[in-house]
Amino acid sequence: MSMGAVRKLARQILSLFYPKRCAFCGSVLKGDQAVCEKCAATLPFIRGEACPHCGRAREYCCCSGRGFGFDRCVAPLYYEGATRAGICRVKFHGKKGYITQLAELTADTVRREYAGIAFDAAVAVPMSRRELRSRGFNQSALFCRALCAELGIAFRGDLLQKPLDTRPQRSCKADQRWRNVSGVFTVRKPASVSGKTILLVDDIITTGATLNECAQVLKKAGAAHVCCAVIAAVRQKNARAVASAIN
Numbered sequence: 001m002s003m004g005a006v007r008k009l010a011r012q013i014l015s016l017f018y019p020k021r022c023a024f025c026g027s028v029l030k031g032d033q034a035v036c037e038k039c040a041a042t043l044p045f046i047r048g049e050a051c052p053h054c055g056r057a058r059e060y061c062c063c064s065g066r067g068f069g070f071d072r073c074v075a076p077l078y079y080e081g082a083t084r085a086g087i088c089r090v091k092f093h094g095k096k097g098y099i100t101q102l103a104e105l106t107a108d109t110v111r112r113e114y115a116g117i118a119f120d121a122a123v124a125v126p127m128s129r130r131e132l133r134s135r136g137f138n139q140s141a142l143f144c145r146a147l148c149a150e151l152g153i154a155f156r157g158d159l160l161q162k163p164l165d166t167r168p169q170r171s172c173k174a175d176q177r178w179r180n181v182s183g184v185f186t187v188r189k190p191a192s193v194s195g196k197t198i199l200l201v202d203d204i205i206t207t208g209a210t211l212n213e214c215a216q217v218l219k220k221a222g223a224a225h226v227c228c229a230v231i232a233a234v235r236q237k238n239a240r241a242v243a244s245a246i247n
């Protein structure tokens with residue numbers, strides 16, 4: 001029996017006791033669904049040709065091809081409405097049971113957008129010790145682990161670290177976000193990164209400053225490619241204004 005078949009069977013047995021629920025509305029899911037039918041029809045999925053850098057549809061791209069440290073970023077959804085509520089339930093209300101469903105949804109996007117790329121390892125955007133103590137868990141690490149289980153990629157929670165504390169990015173204005181994370185991440189085992197193709201995982205992308213900073217230290221440690229995957233991308237309403245602030 002393959003690992004995929006074992007996981008599927010384990011999931012089916014588990015679902016007899018704990019029915020899998022939609023991460024966005026809480027309704028019980030059928031069979032292999034990652035999202036319920038109602039949400040599948042109404043969620044703000046990223047459609048059409050995406051920007052090869054930030055993963056948003058062209059009309060909502062605010063990176064204007066900015067020289068990010070990562071090769072690309074992909075996401076299944078925009079961060080708004082039910083998507084936002086679903087991610088906040090995990091992040092701020094500790095509903096960790098929804099992470100598998102969010103990972104299943106994101107895995108579909110990774111398989112499609114990164115078809116043909118063989119990832120050597122996956123890393124999550126790390127938290128500092130203090131941040132970890134205050135939330136109790138790193139949602140990006142849990143999400144990355146679940147995504148790795150879906151995709152059969154090795155999760156390396158030990159490679160990327162955040163020895164320095166920062167203000168939360170969400171409390172910073174767009175132009176402050178780049179400075180806020182500058183120099184705060186380190187690679188612990190450069191030999192495990194050197195020459196490797198890395199999947200870098202976070203929950204959301206806003207300006208791309210955090211993923212950019214992580215990707216830069218991974219590349220400095222010798223990573224050949226760093227491709228990002230997130231659950232959702234913030235859709236910038238005034239994309240042009242944001243772009244001029246960060247460029």
Ligand SMILES: [Zn+2]
Nearest residue numbers: 022025036039
């Ligand atoms: Zn739903």
Ligand SMILES: [Zn+2]
Nearest residue numbers: 051054061063
């Ligand atoms: Zn873009």
